[in-house]
Amino acid sequence: MKIFLAILTYFSYTFIIAMYTIKAVKYLKLPTHLRWELYPVMHEEKYRYGGSYFEQVDWWTRIRQKRYLRGFLFLLKEYFVLNEYFQKNKTYWYFLYPWHIGFILIITFHMLCFFGAVAMVFGITISSSSQSMTGIVFYYAILFTGVVSFVTGAFGSVGLLIKRIYDENLKQYATPLHYFTYIFTFIVFISGLYAWYFIDPTLSEYREFWKGLITFKFIDVEFGAAAHIILFNLFLVYLPYTRSMHYITRFFAFYLIRWDDEPNIRGSKLERKLQALLNQKVSWSALHIKSGKTWGEQVEEPKMRS
């Protein structure tokens, strides 16, 4: 059992990192597209009312002030508040928010377990009565993130399931996979809650388990904790097949599309990239398009003069 648990854990973490990396690289390697930004653009000086550099006469002669960090903080804040949902659909937010908090905290919980285990390898005891302040902080942080994630995640999963079933707007577009995801995540969170409440009130088993993974001295854990570990691992394998990557692609969407107001300056690297794209051959077959010619050839001819 302990070998199985260890292999499954190594595999699931490697799998999700690999799958997400492949997806992210594939996405980032897509060609530069035409501009299609939407205002407000957060790095613009006049972002408060959605103004852009186009508001200036001879804008190309001005130095553009860009604050990329502002956009990053804006997106980060949205992760922790989900403000648009709160503004537009409060009842949905009441379930969506705890569900997301559940995810954020369960990931934090596992990361803390890992780092806690690293601390244990270096001789730090993790408990409420530890001699080390680090040990005490880890103890309470792990307990807090674990328990809160199990509770909020389970609540959110059930709430969203009910909402998707009874809200006519959502129901129409819900797929069996939506329902499966809610049920699955509910089981993952509730298994954690069960393990904590009935088996491992200090969550020490998870730390020991991670210590075993780091030192390659695998250990057996109680059935309840093992069940949660297995379910969470399976969840990690399942995630890349869902739209869950939106928490990463969201950054791409905002930075590479919605806020991409980079002008094409003569002689720039961007211009060279664009020239290469214009040299690609196209195969559209409507009558006004000459299939087999390049993009550039398509649009340049015939030259017409009055």
Next chain:
Amino acid sequence: MQIEDISKKSEQLIRIKPEDLMPLPCPYDTPDADPAIRELTQDQKNRYEASLDGVLAIGIPKPETKEKEEELIKKFLSGLAKLLTKENNWTFLQPLLHSLEYCVKCQICNDSCPTYVASGKQEIYRPTYRPEILRRIINKYLKKQSILSLKLTGSDIELNWTLIARLAELAYRCTLCRRCAQICPLGVDNGLISHEIRKIFSQEMGIAPKELHESGTVQQLKAGSSTGIAPKALVNIISFMEDEIEEKTGKKIKIPVDKEGADILLLHNAGEFMAWPENTEAFAIIFEAAGLNWTLSSELVGYDAVNYGVWYDDFQFAKIALRHAEVAKTLKVKKISVGECGHAHKAMMVIADRILTGDLNIPRESAIPLLADLVMNNKIKLDPGRNNFPITLHDPCNMVRLMGIVEPQRQILRKICPQFREMEPHGVENYCCGGGSGFAIMQSMNFPDWRSAISGRVKLKQVLETFQDVISPGIPKYVCAPCSNCKGQIRDLFNYYSVFEKCNIFYGGLVELIANAMVDIKKPFIEWEWH
């Protein structure tokens, strides 16, 4: 109604009744205030695919044989496949894939869509409806997912001619205002999907509204302007405008044409020459008064800032953008300035930015900040007392939400219009006039009725609410719409509901207000004459 119903044969997928539409304020708050959308004639129904909502924007002829139908289905699929390739669609592939792959169907965007809300929340106008159909077709027919996978992802849909014909029409029920995209926390852009669906039909199947393609971009490239104005006719129009300026203002102005080496090449939407010459006249008066070194062009395409390709076809778009740049290059101007036309702003300054390379990458700017500079720095003498009537500003989506030109027009209005008031919401959160994405020029069959009753409904509501305290026809009011297409839509919208007669609300551009306030013009420039 279920999503998959789109491929099930029926005479009409939905029926729009006036009583289902979003209510309007006074004086349109009575049950009989809404004219019913005209029914198509039996002959039209026999000839065209009209089974979506009983409205025809494109008017696709019904295929005569089963074989023709099959051929069109194949073409649609091949077009869809091309839409997903780097070579054929580098222009929008990344935004498209993002929107197709990462929408979580939370439906938060729905209520931001003026068409969906105004229609009484008809399922087919929901911003997520079109993308969902496209996703299902991709999963089933291009990715060829297994039956189990199709069931799990809810992607089982039958692709047939009924679906394709309805989808083509449906792509023209979205104004591409992109309010839905603005609200999406994940950056999904359902407006873009409508744009991309239009491209499949145009670029692969040769299907597009006649007003956009045949008598739009094709005519523009061939004759010189989408209005059909040829260079020789333009010279006559300019001469007429010079005479009219003299008659109205007493000023003798020679409008510069093809002046080599001018600082500014001013590009108007050629619709102004035909429908609102006072707009181009006002530009001439203001630019002359400010002593600017400017010119118009009489070169083919060079006098029409219109670029309808931006709404339906990347190639037609790029061809026109290149012509504009070539004209500017030939004239050796320092920059192109775009007049009061929203989509021309977006097309020329933003989207074309990544098509124009090398010496065709001529600096391009909006005329609005230039006008704000003239007004705010007192480069022309103005008397705000001459514009002392209630006035509000319509924000053209292309200029504002899609380009971030928000404040210069407000600076002008705050300075020269004592009774300026904002409509709500405004700025980047504005509502489309209802004529976006080509709708304002699409006059096919009963589509103008739909455009006024549904896509323009929220704008009408906003205007009426803004003027509710002065709604009496005894008080003249002005909606400033610094965009030719928006003005066209507002004209048709007001006409449909007799707004001028019932409420005395006039519409016009921004420069007319500036010219109206110029102290050295004796008579009021604005004539309050209903067009």
